[in-house]
Amino acid sequence: MHVLHGADLAGPTFNLIDDVRRMLALHFMVNAFRAGTVAAVLGAVIGWFMVLRRQSFVGHTLAVVSFPGAAAAIWLGVSATAGYFAGSIAAALVIALVPRTPFGRADGQESAVIGTVQAFALATGTLFVSLYGGFLDSVTGLLFGSFLGVSDSQVVTLVVVAVLVLAVMVVLARPLLFATVDGDVAAARGVPQRALSVAFLLVLGCTAAEVSQITGALLVFALLVMPAATAQQLTARPVFGLCLSVVMGLVVVWSALGVAFYSTWPVGFFVSTFGFVVYLTATAIRVASGRLARMARTGGTPRTSPVVAA
Amino acid sequence: MTGAFFISAHPFLVTAFGAGTAIALAAGLVGYLLVLRGQVFAGDALSHVAFTGALAALAFGVDLRLGLYAGCVAFALLLAVLGGRTSADDTVIGSVFAWVLGLGALFLSLFTTSSSGVGGPGGTSGVNILFGSILGLSPRQALIDVVVSLVVATAIVAIARPLVFASLDPTVARSRGVPVRALSTGFFVLLGVTAGVATQAVGALLLLGLLAAPAGAAHRLTARPFLAIWLAAGIAVVSMWSGLTVAYLVPAVPSSFGIIGVATAVFMGTFVWTGLRRRRGRVATTAGVRIVPNGVPGAV
Numbered sequence: 001m002h003v004l005h006g007a008d009l010a011g012p013t014f015n016l017i018d019d020v021r022r023m024l025a026l027h028f029m030v031n032a033f034r035a036g037t038v039a040a041v042l043g044a045v046i047g048w049f050m051v052l053r054r055q056s057f058v059g060h061t062l063a064v065v066s067f068p069g070a071a072a073a074i075w076l077g078v079s080a081t082a083g084y085f086a087g088s089i090a091a092a093l094v095i096a097l098v099p100r101t102p103f104g105r106a107d108g109q110e111s112a113v114i115g116t117v118q119a120f121a122l123a124t125g126t127l128f129v130s131l132y133g134g135f136l137d138s139v140t141g142l143l144f145g146s147f148l149g150v151s152d153s154q155v156v157t158l159v160v161v162a163v164l165v166l167a168v169m170v171v172l173a174r175p176l177l178f179a180t181v182d183g184d185v186a187a188a189r190g191v192p193q194r195a196l197s198v199a200f201l202l203v204l205g206c207t208a209a210e211v212s213q214i215t216g217a218l219l220v221f222a223l224l225v226m227p228a229a230t231a232q233q234l235t236a237r238p239v240f241g242l243c244l245s246v247v248m249g250l251v252v253v254w255s256a257l258g259v260a261f262y263s264t265w266p267v268g269f270f271v272s273t274f275g276f277v278v279y280l281t282a283t284a285i286r287v288a289s290g291r292l293a294r295m296a297r298t299g300g301t302p303r304t305s306p307v308v309a310a
Numbered sequence: 311m312t313g314a315f316f317i318s319a320h321p322f323l324v325t326a327f328g329a330g331t332a333i334a335l336a337a338g339l340v341g342y343l344l345v346l347r348g349q350v351f352a353g354d355a356l357s358h359v360a361f362t363g364a365l366a367a368l369a370f371g372v373d374l375r376l377g378l379y380a381g382c383v384a385f386a387l388l389l390a391v392l393g394g395r396t397s398a399d400d401t402v403i404g405s406v407f408a409w410v411l412g413l414g415a416l417f418l419s420l421f422t423t424s425s426s427g428v429g430g431p432g433g434t435s436g437v438n439i440l441f442g443s444i445l446g447l448s449p450r451q452a453l454i455d456v457v458v459s460l461v462v463a464t465a466i467v468a469i470a471r472p473l474v475f476a477s478l479d480p481t482v483a484r485s486r487g488v489p490v491r492a493l494s495t496g497f498f499v500l501l502g503v504t505a506g507v508a509t510q511a512v513g514a515l516l517l518l519g520l521l522a523a524p525a526g527a528a529h530r531l532t533a534r535p536f537l538a539i540w541l542a543a544g545i546a547v548v549s550m551w552s553g554l555t556v557a558y559l560v561p562a563v564p565s566s567f568g569i570i571g572v573a574t575a576v577f578m579g580t581f582v583w584t585g586l587r588r589r590r591g592r593v594a595t596t597a598g599v600r601i602v603p604n605g606v607p608g609a610v
Binding site for chain 1: 400409413418440530
C-alpha cells in the first residue's frame, strides 16, 4: 500500500545531512517533496482564511468529495487529477447555492445540507468503486494518500493550479478579510459579500483537491486546519499569521515525509500527528502567556486569539 | 406487496431489513436533534472516530464493536467537555478529529500488514468499516444492533421534551430548572452510540448522511418539533427500506449508496416542495423556517 521502500533499503543513520541526501537521490521522493511543498503552502494560506471564517465543516466536506471525483475519473479512464478537481469544484458550487448566514458560520439547516452533500458524495464514490469492480488498494490510496506515485507532469499541474489559486487569493484577500472580520460594516461599504463567499468556496475546493493528491481525501483536513489553527493561536495579525501558517505547514509536511521515508507507517499518520503536536504546543503557549500577562499586570486584559475572541 | 415476497425469500435480507429499520429509527431521532442543536459537524467528527475506533480494535485483535463503541462514546464525552467551555469551537473539533483520522490510517496500515498483506482481509474490512456492509450482518449481530438502537430511541423519546427546550432556549431552560449541561452530555453519549451502531449499517463515512439528510428534510417540512422528530425517523426508515430494495434489485449498486441516495433525494425534494409552495403564495408559518445558532426560529 503506502508503505515506503526507504526502510527496505537501509535504516536511517541519524546523520541528518546524509539521510536527507540518500532520500533525495530517489526521484519519487524529490517529486513527493515538490508536491508536498506546494500542497503545504496552499493549504496553509487558504486554511488560514477557512479557520478565520469558521468554515471548517465546509472545508472538510470539499476535501472528502474529491474522493468520488477521483474514483469516477479512474472508472471512466480519465486522469485522477482531473477527477479530484471536478469533484471538489462541483461540491463547492452546490454548497454555494445554499443561502448563507452573514458571518459564514454554518447554522443547523445549512450544515444539514453540507453534511448531506458530503455523505452523498462519498456514497457516490462507493458506487463508482463498485462499478469499476474492485480496486481496493486504490481506494485506500485515494482516501489516505499515496504520494509515492507523484509524476513529473502531476507536479507541473499542481504548481500551475497553486499559482492560479494564490493569484486569485491576492485579489480576494483584503475584501475577504474585511467581510469576514466585520460583515455588517463591509456590507455597508459595498463589499460584495455573496460573490466573495462563492469565490472563496471555489478557491477552497481547488485547494482541497490539490492537497488531497498528496494526503488522500480523508487527511487533507489536517493540512488545511492545523497549521492555520496553530498560527491563529499565536497571533491575530493577518500577514504575520499567514506567514506563520505557511512555515508550520512546511515544517509539518517536510518532517512527515522524511520520517515516513524511514518508517513503515503511512505518511498521513505523520502529517496529522506532527500537525496536532504543533497545534497543542501553540495552545499551551497561548494559555501560558495569557496567564503570565495576567500575573504581570493584574487587571490587564489577557491576550486572546481572534478565534477565541469571536 | 411483492416486496414482502422477495424479502422473506432471503434470510440475509430479513436480517438487513430488521437491523436497518431499528438503526434508521435511532439515527432519524438523534439526527433531528443534532440539526436542531446545530451540531452536525460533531456528527461528522464522530463518523471518522468510528473508523479509527473499529480499526484500532482490529489492529489489536479485539472485537470490532468494542473499539467502535468505546471510540465513539469516548470522543462524544470529549466533545461534551469541549463544548461545555466554549460553544463547540469547530477549529478545535476539526484539529482533534483530523488527528484521530491520522491514527486510523496508521491502524489500517498496521492491520493490513499484520493480516495477509495488501488486498487481503485487512483491506476489505477497512473498506467495509468506511462504507458499511449491512447485507453481511449475521443474525446475532443484527439482534444486538436492534437492541442497541431501540435503547437509544427510547432514551431519546424519554428526554426529547426537556432536550428540545434546552436546545431552543438554554438560558430560559436553565432558569426553569432544566439540567441543560447533563442533557447535553447525555445527548452526546447517545450520539456516540448511534454512530457506533450506524457504522455497521452504512459505514463510518456515510452515517452522517443518515443523521443529516432525513433531519434536514424534516426541518424544512415543519417547524413543530415533535412532529418533525417522528417525520425525520420516518424518512430515515423509508430511505433504509427503499435503499435496500434498490441495492437488491440492481446488483451494481452498493447498499450504502442506495440508502444515502434515497435520503438525499428526499431532502432535495423538500427544497422543490417548499419552493413550489412559496411560489403559489401559500407560505404557511410551518414551511421555510430555519433554526439559527442560538436556537431562535426565524423566517428564511
